[in-house]
Amino acid sequence: MAARTIVTEYLARVEGEGGMRVEIDGDRVADVKLNIYEPPRFFEAFLRGRPYTDAPDITARICGICPVAYQMSAVQALERLCGVTVDGQLRALRRLLYCGEWIESHALHVYMLHAPDFLGYESAIEIARDHPEIVAKALELKQTGNKVMTVVGGREIHPINVRVGGWYRTPRRAELLELVEPLERARDIALETVAFAAGLPFPDYVREYELVCLAEPGEYPIDRGRIVSTAGLDIDVSEYEEHFVEEHVEWSNALHSVIVGRGSYLCGPLARFALGFEELTPVAKSAAREAGLGPGERNPFKSIVVRSVELVQACDEALALIAAYEEPDRPAVEVEPRAGVGWGITEAPRGILYHRYELDDGGAIRTAKIVPPTAQNQRAIEEDLRAVVESHVHTPDDELALLCEQTIRNYDPCISCATHFLKLDVERR
Amino acid sequence: MRVFGIGNRYRHDDAAGLVVAERVGGTPFEGEPVGLIEVWSGEDAVLLVDAVSSGAPAGTLHRLDAVAEPLPPALFAASTHHLGVADAVELARALGRLPAKVVVIGIEGACFDAGEGLSIEVETAVERAVEAVREEVGACTSAP
Numbered sequence: 001m002a003a004r005t006i007v008t009e010y011l012a013r014v015e016g017e018g019g020m021r022v023e024i025d026g027d028r029v030a031d032v033k034l035n036i037y038e039p040p041r042f043f044e045a046f047l048r049g050r051p052y053t054d055a056p057d058i059t060a061r062i063c064g065i066c067p068v069a070y071q072m073s074a075v076q077a078l079e080r081l082c083g084v085t086v087d088g089q090l091r092a093l094r095r096l097l098y099c100g101e102w103i104e105s106h107a108l109h110v111y112m113l114h115a116p117d118f119l120g121y122e123s124a125i126e127i128a129r130d131h132p133e134i135v136a137k138a139l140e141l142k143q144t145g146n147k148v149m150t151v152v153g154g155r156e157i158h159p160i161n162v163r164v165g166g167w168y169r170t171p172r173r174a175e176l177l178e179l180v181e182p183l184e185r186a187r188d189i190a191l192e193t194v195a196f197a198a199g200l201p202f203p204d205y206v207r208e209y210e211l212v213c214l215a216e217p218g219e220y221p222i223d224r225g226r227i228v229s230t231a232g233l234d235i236d237v238s239e240y241e242e243h244f245v246e247e248h249v250e251w252s253n254a255l256h257s258v259i260v261g262r263g264s265y266l267c268g269p270l271a272r273f274a275l276g277f278e279e280l281t282p283v284a285k286s287a288a289r290e291a292g293l294g295p296g297e298r299n300p301f302k303s304i305v306v307r308s309v310e311l312v313q314a315c316d317e318a319l320a321l322i323a324a325y326e327e328p329d330r331p332a333v334e335v336e337p338r339a340g341v342g343w344g345i346t347e348a349p350r351g352i353l354y355h356r357y358e359l360d361d362g363g364a365i366r367t368a369k370i371v372p373p374t375a376q377n378q379r380a381i382e383e384d385l386r387a388v389v390e391s392h393v394h395t396p397d398d399e400l401a402l403l404c405e406q407t408i409r410n411y412d413p414c415i416s417c418a419t420h421f422l423k424l425d426v427e428r429r
Numbered sequence: 430m431r432v433f434g435i436g437n438r439y440r441h442d443d444a445a446g447l448v449v450a451e452r453v454g455g456t457p458f459e460g461e462p463v464g465l466i467e468v469w470s471g472e473d474a475v476l477l478v479d480a481v482s483s484g485a486p487a488g489t490l491h492r493l494d495a496v497a498e499p500l501p502p503a504l505f506a507a508s509t510h511h512l513g514v515a516d517a518v519e520l521a522r523a524l525g526r527l528p529a530k531v532v533v534i535g536i537e538g539a540c541f542d543a544g545e546g547l548s549i550e551v552e553t554a555v556e557r558a559v560e561a562v563r564e565e566v567g568a569c570t571s572a573p
Binding site for chain 2 (some may be wrong): 038040041042043046061062064065108112113123124125128129132134135139142143145158
């Protein structure tokens with residue numbers, strides 16, 4: 001058979017640009033190359049020489065969807081470096097802000113980006129024309145997440161209130177109480193979302209990943225914890241670079257993260273759900289059970305259901321944090337910069353986000369290293385694609401292309417720091 | 430008429446919309462575009478300024494009436510967000526949440542790589558876009 005190449009102009013619904021190339025030789029998948037992610041090297045270089053206080057706001061610009069994750073990993077690393085602990089209500093507010101981001105990001109991904117794949121629609125716009133009530137739910141959830149971000153983060157769209165040591169201003173209790181009603185409503189919608197997602201048709205596919213997430217006793221993994229995995233990893237964030245390395249990939253400017261001595265791993269909702277299941281709130285846990293999900297779930301296509309469960313979790317937690325809120329005496333603790341190295345890691349909606357900073361004794365950033373979740377998942381996504389293509393080798397190219405896109409979207413890749421289009425080439429020989 | 434400038438300030442020419450918004454006292458919008466549906470809710474007339482990529486010479490200004498016809502998605506594909514501005518407009522249209530008047534000023538960009546600063550052509554175009562925005566806002570305000 002003559003070689004032929006099919007090019008999809010770009011992969012819609014994945015942020016940024018990238019490329020994917022599949023080579024099929026008869027019945028055999030000869031090669032799968034995925035290039036959806038460009039590491040944020042510009043930002044690492046841009047931070048050098050700048051005051052440490054700039055890091056939260058500058059790194060927040062790396063992603064339009066998860067600015068809070070970048071802020072949280074940055075402040076955690078810098079506070080640790082400076083020997084400062086942010087706890088009590090100051091820390092609770094950070095978790096609340098993070099819940100707002102999870103709600104916004106997960107609502108967008110579940111309904112607007114991933115659901116069309118399962119429902120056979122080209123995009124959320126077509127769903128909105130046929131079933132406006134479904135998309136309206138997504139918007140209401142998103143709006144509630146945004147309200148949380150506005151009240152706690154200080155501005156709609158892009159939070160500006162986070163600083164090393166705490167906040168510029170902490171909200172009044174009355175301001176937070178205004179979030180209760182929308183969050184209760186959002187939790188109801190989130191519960192409906194779990195039922196909706198659980199009813200979608202899922203490709204029959206499971207794989208034994210090494211799942212990696214944070215773990216902190218008594219908490220669902222969000223804003224702190226040790227790094228643990230299903231293969232028994234249990235380390236402090238300061239040891240991250242001894243266990244996780246980024247490998248250069250010859251065909252692209254991408255870096256693939258691997259666990260030393262073992263290879264690919266997966267972070268994000270599926271990992272948090274597997275390792276943090278017992279820490280879900282009772283409402284979220286029972287929603288998961290009703291949806292037929294347990295911590296042993298390894299079908300990546302069901303990540304859409306897990307994300308929906310995490311929507312319930314985020315609404316539920318946000319409500320609990322607001323109920324327990326007491327206005328702190330001061331918005332931030334004093335921070336004195338010092339020379340040294342600090343590490344931070346938190347759970348962005350799509351997985352663990354690692355930051356490391358080195359400061360000089362005047363508080364200027366000497367070096368910065370940032371490893372976003374999509375960089376960490378890229379190798380596992382590529383392996384999934386190979387397996388999915390192998391089991392659908394006779395599927396027509398256009399259908400195969402859609403299945404590949406759906407597979408990539410299982411991981412909600414966040415590549416705003418990357419480029420703009422994803423070209424998909426299928427070459428058959 | 431409320432003005433939103435859309436873009437990413439660390440993607441060279443993608444910052445053009447933000448720069449225009451800042452110069453005319455509008456709202457810089459750095460989030461993902463579906464969020465526009467929330468922030469423009471309650472507005473009768475909005476003006477969106479965004480960098481675009483259509484293959485036209487860098488610095489070309491495009492004026493589009495988003496209520497009259499769908500925005501060409503290809504024009505806005507260079508947005509660094511996944512559902513682009515064109516998608517947000519279409520989503521709002523499908524849900525009946527499009528303001529009565531939505532004008533889009535597109536500024537043709539040359540470089541969307543990571544980095545700061547506008548290209549010379551876009552820097553010049555920003556001046557013209559600021560004028561164009563002022564005229565639009567003026568015409569909208571004086572309209573009966």
